[in-house]
Amino acid sequence: MSIRAIVICRQFLPVANGTERQAAALARETMRQGAAVRVLSGRFDPKWPRSEAIGGLPVERLPSPRIRLLGTWIYLRALRSWLARHAGDYDIVHVHFAKHSAAAAARMRRRIGAPVVCKAACAGEFGDLAAAGKTFGSRRLLDGLMRLDRLIALxxxxxxxxxxxxxxxxxxxxxxxxxxxERFRPASAEERSAARLRLGLPKDATVILGVGRLSEQKGFGFLIDAVADLAKSAAPRSAPLALAIAGDGPLQEPLRARAREKGIGGQSFFLGRIERIEEAYRAADAFALSSLAEGMSNALLEAMASGLPIAATRVSGTRELAPPPLDGALAEPGSVPALAAALRHCLSEEGPRIGASARERIAREFSLQAVAARTLELYRETIREFRGEQTKATAAV
Incomplete structure (x- = not known):
């Protein structure tokens, strides 16, 4: 059957980090595979249109002023109203982030006549459950989340x-x-040189890349320290090291200062937010994930698909992405010596083998096409179960 899905992601394009980019890519691929998809998001900026198509994806924005608590209340009121008014126009609701939107939709599942699934974005101290426990009205929020028809765990x-x-x-x-x-693939030597020229990266350096929001969760301070340790111990005739970090966020200036303090200010390049992020991967020799917590890192997936040798912290998702022999490049979160050792390993003669193994694994098990197909099958299963419950409830009356 052709599935009509509502995707809810309060923060969405044009402002987007890894989760939002993943939501957009998955929605487009499920559309390509036959689903009818509409995205509901927040209208944080009054200049943004209330509705538009972004890359062929229909997006409707609901009022969501940037006012603490009140802004959330206004958004949730608009969301509940929209879902009620359009009940019958969709078969399933898919929410990204296990937050208030998911709880509100789950509480309405019988009223709107559609099941609700939710993808939890992260685990650990920065995870969805940890955040829900610290949120105003946490008991009601958690009660709503427990009513979800399905939880998607990364x-x-x-x-x-x-x-x-x-x-x-x-x-x-x-x-x-x-x-x-196809978008994220190994680069040729010519593509690598061209990407470095466009991004302002040194032509002959060994470039280590980090990608993500410049926030505490991503652990970029530990990456700077680890690269500084490597630079001190590098052989005199080896190519100079360079650190490139793509992303923006509140810690940009403190991270720049930390790089200067560690003696690698001139070797550190803060690229900001890059629209064509594949360019950053093509410019790099290796990739480092320094996060303290994740769900499943989109940046790590993209780097592995690009065939880069990886060094990553042992957080949620990396164990699934990097089993043996890739697990030799994993480090404990927050440990500078362990991350430096993992980087040294992926920059060794083992690097090409690590990169090739990473690419092969991603192409085999984590392609967007395969994940979208699994998501659509989950939609079908959940809709069948929900409609079966409705039929039984009607018969019992």
Whole structure:
């Protein structure tokens, strides 16, 4: 059957980090595979149009002023109203982030006559459950989340957290993030040189790349320290090291200062937000994920699809993405010596093998096409179960 899906992602394009970019890519691919998809998001800027098509994806924006608490209340009121008015126009609701939007939609599932699934974005101290427990009205929020028809867990760690919190195991579906393996692919030598020229990176350096929001969760301070340690111990005749970080956020200036303090200010390049992020991967020799917590890192998926040797912290999702022999490049979160050792490993003669193995694994198991197909199958299964419940409830009356 042709599925009509509503995708809810309060922060969405044009402002987007990894989760929002993943939501857009997945929505477009499910459309390509036959679903009818409409995105509901927040209208944070009154200059943004209320509705538009972004890359062929229909997007409707609901009022969401940037006012603490009040802005959320206004947005949720508009969301509930929209879902009620359009009940019958869609078969399933898919929410990104296990937050207030997911709880509000789950509470309305019988009223709107459609099941609600939600993808939890992260695990650990920065995860969805941890955030829900600290939120105003946390008890009601968690009660709403427990009413979801399905929870999509990106990793075993996320699934375990939700089971431990009391969410029924049979309603948890483990589906990873996906990556466009045509857009993110190994670069030729000519493409690498051209990308470095466009991004202002040194032509002959060994470039280590980090990608993500410049926030505490991403651990870029530890990456700067690790690269500084490597630079000190590098052989005199080896290519100079350069660190490139793509992304923006509140810690940009403190991170610049840290690079100067560690003696690698001139070797560190803060690229800001890059629209064509594949250019950054093509310019790099290796990729580092220094996060303290993740769900399943989109940046790590993109780097692996690009065939880069990887060094990554052992957080949620990386264990699934980097089993043996890739696990030799994993480090404990927050450990500068461990991250430096992982970087040294991926920059060694083992690097090309690590990169090739990474690309092969992503193409085989984490392509966007395969993940979208699994998501559509989950939609079908959830809709069947929901309609079966409705039929039984009607018969019992």
């Amino acid at each position: 990793s075993d760690e996320i699934a375990r957290e939700w089971r431990d919190a009391g969410f029924p195991a049979e309603r948890i579906a483990c589906i990873p993030n996906g990556v466009d393996t």
